[in-house]
Amino acid sequence: MTAADSWYLVIVGYAIMLAWPVSTLALVSFAVRYAASHRTATVSRSLEHGDGTPQHFWIIVPALNEEVVVGNTVNAALGLSGPGGTLARVLVVDDGSDDRTPEVLAAIDHPRLRVLRRELPEARQGKGEALNAAYRYIAERTASDGVDPDKVVIGIIDGDGQGSRNILLEVSRMMRDTTIGAVQVQVRIRNRDKLLGAVQDLEFGAIVNACQSLRDTIDTVGLGGNGQFTRLSALLALGDAPWSACLVEDLELGLRMHLDGVGIRYTSRASVTQQAVVDLRRLTRQRTRWAQGNIQCVRYLRRLMSSKRISTTSLLEVMHYLISPWINAVVTVVLLGGVTIATAGLLIGHPVPYLQSWTALAASGATWFAVTFFPGFVWALVHRYRLRDETLRRLLIAAAAYPVFLLLGLVATYRAIGRQASGRQAWAKTERLAEEPLPHHLQVALAA
Structure with a gap:
């Protein structure tokens, strides 16, 4: 290998390492400077297409063994109201629970609550099938009542989810535009007093929010499993089963809607909170499921590339979202392999051309260390600037733990590839943590 080749490898290696912090700064710049102005533009644009303001709201709560959280979730959902005091109806899909979930639901006596109990063998075929049953x-x-499906919105709030008080008002504001068929609200973590919870809130409250805001400007917003709101008419256009058996049925639904030309918007003015997974083993399992679902959705790339409804910019962003985890996994292996070979060469007295001394290896290691930790601290500052509901000290601690969180994501990616290659699809449900019941005064108000 010539000296020129050696320098070429060094330059490429540093370029790969620096790409992440540079892209982070670019995304942060967008999130801070342009997100607010785009929200204003969205409101102005909504006045150009008539009045599509929803008049009826349904909140679906998929429940499988949710006894410790479903009471709070249902009571909170029953307290949500839209424009003009429009109240949401809540439909809980009890997907074959064998804990005390049925008893908890039976104890909630409310005229706007419906419980759809699914028994085996239909039950426990995945969240998508449970949502499809509720949708049907x-x-x-809606059809029997003679209601226009364009005026009906279905929201999904998970068994541990709780929507902000303004969530239906904000969704209605976004859906005044008749071209908008779905809205995704911001997701936050409720139990962020623990370190893993704080890191996950840093992820959702800062990083995912910035990514979704960027996608909102180029019409590539993705739907999440929690806090998605869709017009019934948009779901009807997808047939009898809009949600699939994909392990991330929400991501696939969003891709199908984009292919149908349905407008999807994101808003951070309203939010839904959920529980963090605070056990490393369970968190790895959750992220492996998400990664495997991402693999399953790659099959849509061909249709997206041939669709005339998807712009080039939108296509590139979707491709980046679907493919980047696997590129990151490969690049990490390449970089680790290069460092391992360089270290071995120095130990046996035959240094490789691109790292010929321990000093050069140490400099590369220091750069790698800085690159790994830098983005987390930047996002901690963004979180503090935007939300102001956590101390800077706690955010900086979460930022210091963020690289370990990323390493866990890489492990999940490799596991997902193995599971998909071996045809394994079954998953154990994510466990919930017990919480205090809603305040008594709120329960009294809901019962009125």
Whole structure:
């Protein structure tokens, strides 16, 4: 290998390492400077297409063994109201629970609550099938009542989720534009007093928020499993089962809507909170499921590339979202392999051309260390600037732990590839943590 080749490898290696912090700064710049102005533009644009303001709201709560959280979730959902005091109806899909979930639900006596109990063998076929059952129930009720499906919005709040008080008002504001068929709200973590919870809130409250805001400007917003709101008419256009058996049924639904030309918007003015997974083993399992679902959705790339409804910019962003985890996994292996070979060469007295001394290896290691830790601290500052509901000290501690969180994501990616290659699809449900019940005064108000 010539000296020129050696320098070429060094330059390429540093370029790969620096690409992440540079892209982080670019995304932060967008999130801070342009997100607010785009929200204003979105409101102005909504006035150009008539009045699509929803008049009816259904909140679906998929529940499988949710006894420790479903009471709070249902009571919170029953307290949500939209424009003009419009109240949401809540439909809980009990997907074959064998804990005390049925008893907890039976104890909530409210005229706007419906419970759809699914028994085996239909039950426990995945969250997508549970949502489809609820969707078909709502579609039948809507048709029998003679209601325009364009005016009906279905929201998904998970068994541990709680929507902000303004969530239906904000969704209605976004859906005044008749071209908008779905809205995704911001997701936050409720139990962020623990370190893993704080890191996950840093992820959702800062990083995911910035990514979704960017996608909002180029019409590539992705739907999440929690806090997604869709017009019934947009779901009806997808047939009898809009949600699939994909392990990330929300991501696939969003891709199908984009292919149908349905507008999807994101808002950080409203939010839904959920529980963090605070056990490393369970968190790895959750992220492996997400990664495997991402693999399953790669099959849509061909249709996206041939679609005339998807702009080049939108296509590139979707491709980046679907493919980047696997590129990161490969690049990490390449970089680790290069460092391992360089270290071995120095130990046996035959240094490789691109790292010929321990000093050069140490300099590369210091750069790698800085690159790994830098983005987390930047996002901690963004979180503090935007939300102001956590101390800077706690955010900086979460930022210091963020690289370990990323390493866990890489492990999940490799596991997902193995699971998909071996045809394994079954998953154990994510466990919930017990919480204090809603305040008594709120429960009294809901019962009124």
